[in-house]
Each structure stands twice: as structure tokens, then as C-alpha cells.
Amino acid sequence: MESEARLSIRDIHKTFHSKDGLHKVVDGVSLDVKDNEFLVILGPGYCGKSVLMNMIANLMKPDSGEIVIDGNKQKFKDGTSKKVGMVFQKLSLAPWKTVMQNVEFGLKLNGVDKEKRRKVAQKYIDLVGLTDFEKHYPHELSGGMKQRVGIARAYTNNPEILIMDEPFGQLDAQTRYSMQKEIIRIWEKDKRTIVFITNNIEEACYLGDRIVLLTECPAKVKKVYELNMPRPRNMVDKEFLEIRKIISDNTDLSL
């Protein structure tokens, strides 16, 4: 297991200091993510998921513990690893830039010439199903389409590990469901190692190869579930409902 891990999180701790005293948020989380695995981190609201994600992405320094990517221990001062890409709930797309300009932006920052970056960006715009929307501006897109732009933007930078922090949390139920199907379609076409964070049990069961269930704050690993259900998964299948119930019975998360 150790040797095939793409990303290893080893005994990470984080405590904040506030006027009310110490606030421990992450309490000794360890996990390994395998190459091309779709790993879901499932936890209740405010349990420390985003803090954990920020530490994995090297945006926040753990008090102790290690984040190891492909055998290399991450040093906080190095900033975000080029191997890691992110998709957030709030995407911060530039409103004055078109879909194409938003998607190609990372490559432009890295000095990639226009012809090459357009080609790469187009590949991922097509992959996420936004062909013909290249010249649209964010305000002309639905919530689901904006998330597609965020996914294309992350893919365009060619990360090996994609961290997705509740990317569908603000979408309406129908759009959320279709984006869950879409992210599996995209990942199956262009596999990456994905760490997907959610507080939704059904979403976790639909997406994950494994689900890491966290406790309430401070976040600890409560249980890891290996899901062997074939894809595409059906949320009303007996097996799906069984695993959903097993996880639900082990948590106070509301569905």
C-alpha cells in the first residue's frame, strides 16, 4: 500500500488560536491515496474538511505531520505543488474573461504560447462538455456550467492530483446529480487521482472508490469504506442503499 500511494497524509494535526483559547480542528489524520483513485472524504459541516484540504494543497501549514506526494515530503514554503490542482465550491472565475480565457489562464501565467494553450484548453473544454461555449462569459453560464469551467481549468494545468472541495455544494439537486454523473464520466476518460470532499453521504457513495469518514471537529478518521460497486452506480440499487445506510448509521450527518 505504502509504495503505491500517490499521496500520503501522515498524522496531520492543526490547532487554531482564538480569543476563546485553542481550537483543535484536525487531530492526527493519516491516509494514503492510490494512483488514479477516486477518494472521497466525507465529514459533517465545520469538522475540518477544508482545513485538511488546504494542508494537502500546501496552502496551510500543519502543526505537525507530513504530506508526501510521490515519495516527496511537501515543504510548506514551496507553495502549491504543480502536481496538485483544485476545484472549489466558489470558483472565482474572472467575470471579464471568456470561458476559453478562464480555462487557459494557468497556462498563460506559465508562459505557454497562445497556440499551444488554446489547443490544450480546447481539449478540456470539449472534455467537460462546453464545446461552443468558449466565447461565453461566466454570467452567461448556469451553476453547473461554471463548475465545468472550473474542472476544465484544473485539468488544463495537468495536475496529477485533483482536490475538489465540495464543488457541487451550491448547485440545485438536479444539477448536482448531473454533475456527479459528469465528473465520473470525465474522470473515466482522463484518469487522475482525485480527493473529493463532501458532507453528502449519497454523493460520497455515488462517487468514491473509497470513502474516508471523518468525525465531528476535531477531524479524525472514523472509518474507511471500500466500495466495490460497479459504475455507473444507481442510487436506488439495493447495494447502494445498504452501504449508504451503513455509513449513515455510523454518523450524525444529515442526508
Ligand SMILES: Nc1ncnc2c1ncn2[C@@H]1O[C@H](COP(=O)(O)OP(=O)(O)OP(=O)(O)O)[C@@H](O)[C@H]1O
Ligand atoms: N484560518 C482559521 N482560523 C481559525 N479557525 C479556522 C480557520 N479556518 C477554519 N477554522 C475553523 O476550523 C473549523 C473547521 O473549518 P472547515 O472550514 O475546515 O470546516 P468544513 O468541514 O470544511 O466545513 P463545511 O462542510 O461547512 O465547509 C471551523 O470551526 C472553522 O471556524
